[in-house]
Amino acid sequence: MVEKPAIAGGRPVRRNLLPFYRPFIGEQEKKAVEKVLTSGWLISGGVTGKFEDEFRKYIGCKFALAVNSCTSGLHLSLAAGGIKAKDEVLTAPFTFAATANVIVHRGAKPIFADIDKETLNISPESIAKKISSKTKAILPVHIGGLPCRIDEILAIARKKNIKVFEDAAHAVGSIYKNKKIGRWGDATVFSFHAVKNITTAEGGMITTDNQRLAQQLSILRLHGLDKDSWSREKTLHPWKYKVLEAGYKCNLNDVLSAIGVEQLKRLDSFLDIRTKYAKIYDRGLQDIEEIELPTRPAFGKHPWHLYIIKLKIERLRIDRDRFIEALRKENIATSVHFIPLHLHPFYQKNFGYKKGDFPNSEWAYQRVISLPLYPKMTGKDLQDVIIAVRKIIKYYRR
């Protein structure tokens, strides 16, 4: 007899809800924050400088600039890269709002290029088709941390003198062809939002090897000033600065950077746990014919920020939304990455995008579910997810 899922009146797999995500914050992070709080210097200063330095070494790039979010880092990159009104910037519709919103903030036009169904990443082939004389930048996203074919994207961009700014919100710790994400494009922007591979609660980092770009980013990050308060503090005239640009306010403060310094020390162990957990999911789900497991990278390392399964909905009696509801009734929280941007009212109203424009993104959207995967989960939590998924599949298979 097939066991009834909770949504159909059976008993749930768990009594308490397994959240989709919980950050790992240890004693070191708490002590580091307390130290900054009692130090007398809370804004961007020595601790932020240390975080940038450690991150730069981890990635192996020349410059790392801490910012208050990946979103502001992406916006600054476009601004420092000279993207302006009427320019076109290419990105995938299968991403979070921030990726395309920052293009709109520059007054530029987001041009969407469809994704590859298997990897869920923007494909170089679709990029090549969408490039025009107005294309000034490409903003590829490494979905779930799985690296894009960034070398091919760069090859297309270099031929046409187009800049590449990577949205690496999910990709702290990703490696493509033996080179870390963070060392490929003109600039790469990471996120330290609470759910990401490492966190500062909110925050981000821009990496680049381009000194001119780094200088411009540094100026734009803090009101367009030539020097920040930390460097002026030690001089005889700390009140003196020059405004070089109408800049923004996107710096990361020392309180949050203190968390970042400690989280960075844990990054490799976090990545090991994520990899181990992804393998446990693989083993527990690989024989289910109604599910497509996430793609392994052809080259390099997957940091497993997200573990995205695709339902073969043709083989099921319920759709993806109902599947998520069924998991929730088993007390398992999941998520969907992402609702394609061309299906949202703003992008339809302002840029004329409509349903049907990006078939691969829509195909993926109907099928994807992100399962919970984070270092705070226990082996039992993982098994509960596997049991719940298997139970729902068995009950609803055609």
Ligand SMILES: Cc1ncc(COP(=O)(O)O)c(C=O)c1O
């Ligand atoms: C693909 C992608 N890009 C950008 C962002 C924005 O990151 P942040 O919250 O650090 O601004 C997110 C956040 O979830 C994201 O998923």
